[in-house]
Amino acid sequence: MTKLLIAAVAATIAFVAPATAKERVFTHEGITYSYTATPSANGVVLEGQASKGGKFRLVVKGDWVNGYAGGARVSFRAPKREATVQVAQR
Known part of the structure; x- marks a missing residue:
């Protein structure tokens, strides 16, 4: 369960905008x-908190994520952000 939690949260790290503390909700694999x-x-x-798997607290700093998920200590490289490609139309 912890691996699923980490994977789902990691998938959203690229979309975190550190402007304000506002609650966010998403569903991944039910x-x-x-x-x-x-x-x-x-x-x-x-x-x-996850509907299954419990609470988590992760700190994203630079390329790394550290913290706790489902009662287990975790540390992993943050997913790289996808580069946005703009195509000029002629």
């Missing part, structure tokens, strides 16, 4: 995740 993203001196803090 599990609903509710969390807040709060900027801090240590990076962006993602805190929330």
Whole structure:
């Protein structure tokens, strides 16, 4: 369960906008995740709960994510953001 939680939250890290702490909700493989993203001196803090798997608290700083998910300590490289390609129309 922890691996699924990590994968789902990691999939959304690229979309975290560290502007304000507002609750975000998404569903991945039938599990609903509710969390807040709060900027801090240590990076962006993602805190929330999954409908299955329990609570999580992750800190995203640079290329790394550290914290706890489902009671287990986790640390992994943050997913790279996809580069936006703009095509000029002639």
